[in-house]
Amino acid sequence: EVQLVESGGGLVQPGRSLRLSCAASGFTFDDYAMHWVRQTPGKGLEWVSGISWNGDNIGYADSVKGRFTISRDNAKNSLYLQMNSLRAEDTALFYCAKDNVISMMRGAFDVWGQGTMVTVSS
Amino acid sequence: AIRMTQSPSSFSASTGDRVTITCRASQGISSYLAWYQQKPGKAPKLLIFAASTLQSGVPSRFSGSGSGTDFTLTISCLQSEDFATYYCQQYYIYPRTFGQGTKVEIK
Numbered sequence: 301e302v303q304l305v306e307s308g309g310g311l312v313q314p315g316r317s318l319r320l321s322c323a324a325s326g327f328t329f330d331d332y333a334m335h336w337v338r339q340t341p342g343k344g345l346e347w348v349s350g351i352s353w354n355g356d357n358i359g360y361a362d363s364v365k366g367r368f369t370i371s372r373d374n375a376k377n378s379l380y381l382q383m384n385s386l387r388a389e390d391t392a393l394f395y396c397a398k399d400n401v402i403s404m405m406r407g408a409f410d411v412w413g414q415g416t417m418v419t420v421s422s
Numbered sequence: 423a424i425r426m427t428q429s430p431s432s433f434s435a436s437t438g439d440r441v442t443i444t445c446r447a448s449q450g451i452s453s454y455l456a457w458y459q460q461k462p463g464k465a466p467k468l469l470i471f472a473a474s475t476l477q478s479g480v481p482s483r484f485s486g487s488g489s490g491t492d493f494t495l496t497i498s499c500l501q502s503e504d505f506a507t508y509y510c511q512q513y514y515i516y517p518r519t520f521g522q523g524t525k526v527e528i529k
Binding site: 335337344347359361362395400407408409412413 | 471509513
């Protein structure tokens with residue numbers, strides 16, 4: 301079964317850091333670009349960051365550029381999001397998602413995890 | 423960043439209705455457009471990619487069309503399980519961007 305499982309969310313104070321992880325299974329992880337998408341409770345979807353299959357091509361939303369860092373470890377079938385200088389407006393449910401085309405940087409998101417909640421509050 | 427604008431933001435419909443949601447990109451994105459369905463408490467589900475290609479397992483009552491800047495999602499005969507929020511997304515360039523969502527409610 302193709303599956304993505306996020307972890308690492310929690311309650312954190314403004315200005316602090318948090319690292320999210322996404323464990324992939326059921327598919328050849330290093331064939332696909334991967335992404336983080338977040339959703340504020342009751343609001344819409346916001347793409348946060350994406351990384352190519354080999355890590356050479358990375359993109360960020362303007363709202364997180366310079367504060368968040370995406371990475372992957374293909375040997376561990378894992379995706380990460382290092383979040384620094386967290387703000388109240390970063391409070392959201394964070395999903396990891398998989399591209400639907402092999403080795404391309406233009407894919408829709410065909411598999412999503414269940415999400416991990418990040419709450420930034422003092 | 424490319425801005426994706428959906429319309430309407432919400433509407434009410436009845437089972438059996440034919441419904442259409444539109445999505446407009448602020449610049450051309452060829453056919454790099456996806457549609458997702460999201461139900462409360464669930465992750466989004468891919469319905470259509472490449473503007474008009476139905477994802478495996480998605481009922482044929484869903485269809486998509488368009489290219490360039492203007493796109494539509496059509497549900498030919500609304501079923502009870504289709505009441506949800508729908509999002510379009512461009513994957514032409516970074517940053518990837520989503521529309522604000524269209525909530526389809528029961529009339």
